[in-house]
Amino acid sequence: MLTGLKSLVRKATSLFASPQAQTYPIIIPRSDHSLSRQNLSPNAVKVLYRLNKAGYDAYLVGGCVRDHLIGIDPKDFDVVTNATPEEVHTIFSNSRLIGRRFKLVHVTFGREIIEVSTFRASAAQEDNDDENTSTTSLKGKDSARSAHGIVLRDNVYGNIEEDAERRDFTFNALYYNVKDFSIHDYCGGLKDIENKQIRIIGDARQRYQEDPVRMLRAIRFAGKLGFELEAKTAAPIKEMAHLLDHIPPARLFEEVLKLLGSGNGIETFVLLRQYGLFRYLFPDAEALLQSGWKRDDINPEAFILQGLKNTDDRIQSGKTTAPYFLYAVLLWPSVALRHEEFQAQGMPATPALHQAANMVLDNQVASTAIPRRFSTPMREIWDMQFRLPKRYGKRAFLLLEHPRFRAGFDFLLIRELSGTKLDGLGDWWEAFQHGSENQQRELIKNIDARSNDKEGPKKRRPRRRRKSNGNSTSASTLSETSDE
Template sequence: MLTGLKSLVRKATSLLASPKAQTYPIIIPRSEHSLSRQNLSPNAVKVLYRLNSAGYDAFLVGGCVRDHLIGMEPKDFDVVTNATPEEVHSIFSNSRLIGRRFKLVHVTFGREIIEVSTFRANSAQDEKAASHNTSLKGKDSARSAHGIVLRDNVYGNIEEDAERRDFTFNALYYNVQDFSIHDYCGGLKDIENKQIRMIGDARQRYQEDPVRMLRAIRFAGKLGFELEADTAAPIKEMAHLLDHIPPARLFDEVLKLLGSGNGIATFALLRQYGLFRYLFPDTEALLQSGWKRDDIDPEAFILQGLKNTDDRIQSGKTTAPYFLYAILLWPSVCLRQEEFQNQSMPSTPALHQAANMVLDNQVASTAIPRRFSTPMREIWDMQYRLPKRYGKRAFLLLEHPRFRAGFDFLLIRELSGTKLDDLGAWWETFQHATENEQRDLIKSIDNRTSEKEGPKKRRPRRRRKSNGKGSQTAQDTSTRDTSNE
């Protein structure tokens, strides 16, 4: 696909060199590119045509255009229009208005949601200029004391909308009326150069929304692109601004960053640019300290967990958000548990206390809903229950709703170097064995344990004192078979 992109870039360059076209946008006609309606969501196309029929301009924008040109399958189909959210909502009965920070419309088609936004002006640059812009349909914006845009519903035209987007390759628009692609900021050239470039002054754009730093890293990890020098330069210095982003928003960003199939590369970039510490402060501090012990190498464990997640996603399987978070926080749980045990606390209460402390610390950075924190605790607890396979315990554990997640977690521990006496292989065999074979497996564990512990000592028989009335009971007790005691 990038080979075809070179011809697009040559076409764009020739247009810019022409005396008749000295400025953007560069409009690439259908004959010059490969994106067609067959590559698009039919529901997104319906939304475009419906808006056009109602007299509004409408374009597909951003990721779906970018990904096609790169050679990836488009997944998210976002529509932008000059209709206000209220006007869009009135056109589609299957829609709802959402958002305060950015007011949007979600048009629902079964399980697919097409997001529709209104052309916006970059109000954060100069609110006075925005107030004098006659093309604006609304003026609703606000910033925090740190300069972060809290609300941005200042509407404008398509040129202004392109300028306020984050990266050049996200300012590519597809027009369904003539099937052309509109490049407003040089995105085609940057895609060809495999480069991520911020539109406008990077420092100012990060100040407006610090999450853009995370988006830059996410695209670098996902696409394998390099950050353009001016785009990369301010990140380490401005990373602290993430402290002013609501933890609930950062929770979602972590899932996009590390749970989208490129977790290992993204993890390395987050640490390289000093961003990971603002998402997982305890984990980063532990990694920096170099702490490890015989049963866990924190960095090796996290990398193995991310590899497992990447492999699953790339093979079309799903992953649970709580599993990803359980991996990233497990080393901290182990460290805290060790500290509590050093204070003479038994291992299981120490584990529970450690889990409470780690989760309490983490929610200050990225909020973790209770529906996720509960299974995380269960997965961690399962690591101390899975070795206890005696009697009926193995059968009961197999029926536990969190068994599979706990077992997968156990395998990651083993793959990262933790020695667990082939516990993972035992449970793998046990799951697929017949009932008789399962009982034999349990017996083998019982026998092995007996050999390690040596012969059991027979407890002395207890004689009950005779009280006259209970002489028969005393006799029964003294003659009882004690072979199993």
């Protein structure tokens, strides 16, 4: 696909006499590109045509256009229009208005959601040293920034040229016009795709100041696409990474899932640490990795990398992953460290585990919020690591029926693959799951025998003598009576 893109870029730039005096937008006619309606969501096309029929301009924008040109099957189809959110909502009965920070419309078709946004212009920032926020308005809409310069609301509407300028990266400022099936390049995104380069639109420092999450998006695209960060785009990231502290933890929770749960987790993890961003997402985990702490049964970095590889492999093979499993992997080394510390203070193993989990989760939610529907199964997965070795008697059958068994077993395998020695525990549970009832009982019998060998012969308890109530006859008397 990139080979065809080179030809496309050459045709586009040849439209102008001097590449140095490039004029935008570059409009690529249908005959010169391969994106067609067959590559698009039929529901997205319906939204475009309905908006056009109502008298509005409407384009597909961003990822769906970019991914097709790179050679990736588009998944998200975002529409941008000059209709306001309220006008879009009126046109589509199957829609709802969402968002305060950015007002959007979600048009639903069963499980598919087509996101529709209005052309936006850059919100001018007012200098105000006396107040924590500054507010401006344009065309009846509003914007606001925090004392740190972060955009809190951005509902200042504009035209398509202004919309392109306020997008984050050049390859996200590509628009597909369903009226004539042309692609419009407003910021040089085609050339940057050809060069496999991520370049931010405008001044990098200002754009990261407006929204620090753009630094995470730059890393996500680098990990996903294998592109290099352009020098000016990369330069301020380490210095400005601390601004992530001012982003709501709930928003960062979602960003982590996109960063590390999209099939390129290992590459993204390495880049996050390289650019000093990981510490603002997982401060305890980063501190642990920096300290070099490890012990015989866990190597934190090896374990996290193995967990990310497991997630990447599943996603790339078309399988799903649970957010709580990813977070359980990333936080497990910190739980193991705290568990060790509490046990060293004399706390029994199970209460020490629960206390360690509480501490780690309490610390983590200050950075990335973790909903209770995810934190509860995380605790259960960690708890299973201490229950799975206890396979005696009926326990193995009970554990097999536990709703979190499969996740706990997969987690156990990751521990083994990362170097943790568990005396063949993973193989035992693999055989137990798929064995017949007789085979399962034999496996348990062997475990019971091994346990007895380690513990030595069991001491017999002395028989408790039955207390006499004064009316009963002694054993010797009964014996003598029976002899007579």
